[in-house]
Amino acid sequence: MTRFLRSRLLDLVIGVLGVSTAVFFLLRLTGDPVALLVTETATREEMEGIREAMGLNAPLWEQYVSFLARALRGDFGESIRLAKPAAALVWDTLPATLELTTAALGIATLLALPLGMLAAVYRGTAIETAASVLTLAGQSMPFFWLGILLILVFAVELRWLPSFGRGTWWHLVLPAVTLSASTMAKTARLVRAGMIEVLSQEYIRTARAKGLGERTVILGHALWNTAIPVVTILALDFGVLLGGAVVTETIFAWPGTGRLMIQAIQGRDFPVVQAAVFILAVLFIVVNAALDLLYVWLDPRIRHR
Template sequence: MGRYILKRLWHAVYVMVGISMISFFFIHLSGDPVMLMLPADASHQEIEELRERLGFNDPIPVQYLRFASNAVRGDFGESLYYHVSAMELILERLPASLELAVAAMVIALSVAVPIGIVSAVRRNSLLDMGSMLGALLGLSMPHFWLGIMLILLFSVKLGWLPTSGRGSWAHLVMPSLALGMGLMAMFARLTRSVMLEVLGQDYVRTARAKGLKERLVIGKHALKNALIPLVTVAGMQFGFLIGGTVIIETVFAWPGVGRLVVQAIFNRDYPLVQACVLVLAVIFVVVNLLVDLLYVHLDPQISYLEEK
């Protein structure tokens, strides 16, 4: 088990180094941020002085090594646009993104998994067809459209929930529901598909032949093995939700990291973009590491096979 964890951690280091190098070099292809920081009538001397002060005259490899040496110590530099620490801005926005992602994931899993199980157990029934039709509709609805419809219904017409912003639990309901609807549909279809495959396995038929109650067969034997693909997809989607919910954050004016990244890209704020990319990459790697550890809990043979 320990060897398995160390191997995964070592792979995570390679991933982080690769992401930092790729993102750093590609970000510097987007243009010169100095031209955005100075007025249009700035002289050539003023441009060169600012570029020299910011270190942009150095070769790209030298700039990357300087950035990497500071990043290891947790220093990602100062935002060129906001003129404060890049990490300070991220830590200010990160709780909002985590809050929204966790809420959307909890809503999606708590509804989708029972629906998927019931649909698989009662295959081809009216309940099965109705739930899969609902899942298809959930996958077909764009997030931004659903968010706007929720605002029109619950805020404008009924007046039950606030239209935007972040504060109380009421502000979280609509954005998490709009974000979780697509996940709910995806997880329901995946759970049904995997459960149908697992229910046809020999060990499930053997458990039923022994006279075990259907509840034990489904919950103890079938569901545990069916959770592995679901855990994989849920882990990847959670990592995406942290920084990939720009549209929902824009619709509901949610102060998350996604909007911060997009604004930094438009402003050519190199330090802030690089810091956001690395922090999101760390979160994604950590989530995937936790998923790997959960694999071992669900199926101990995985650790044994990896070590062999």
């Protein structure tokens, strides 16, 4: 277990360093943020003064070292657009993003487990066909297309649900369903494949031969053993959900970190983008490590190695 924790800590350092480095240099290719801050009448001397104050005149390697040193202290500088600490802006919007991604992950899991299980148990029937159609549709639809479709149906035509904002739990329904679709489809297909394999194992036939009820065999033995690889997929999909939240939050005007990032990228607000990427990268790796620990707990073969 100690070796596992050391490995995960190393992954955290390498992952955050790699992502932060890539974002730092890619942002420098997008243009001059000072050009967005000044008016057309600004002189070259005024623009140079602003660049000097922001540290943009320093050599690139010097800017990078300064960025890493400050990032380790949690200091990402001030937002160019809002003149507020970049990290504070990210922390203010992060709860909304976590609320959305957690709800999406919960919806995906609650729908995928029974859907995949039914498709495996009732192979060759209309139930399997319906499940296959649903999973194919969920995996094929882009976030933006599904989000717009749900808004048209449930917000515009039926007027059942709000289409934007974060006022009540009802505001969470459409963006969470939109974000969960791809993960639900992928997980359901994995559950189906895992259940089919597990149901063909010798111990399942033995359990049936002993007279155990079909519900006990399916839920108590087959589904439990299928859940182990599902945990790994859900851990990886957490990162997919964080990425999808950028699009989903923009569509539904959800006040999260993803929407903040889009606005910061459009405004070339380097400190905010860097802070958001750094914090989300740390969050993603920590969540993956936690789910890896859960995987170890679920699978005794790994726990006793």
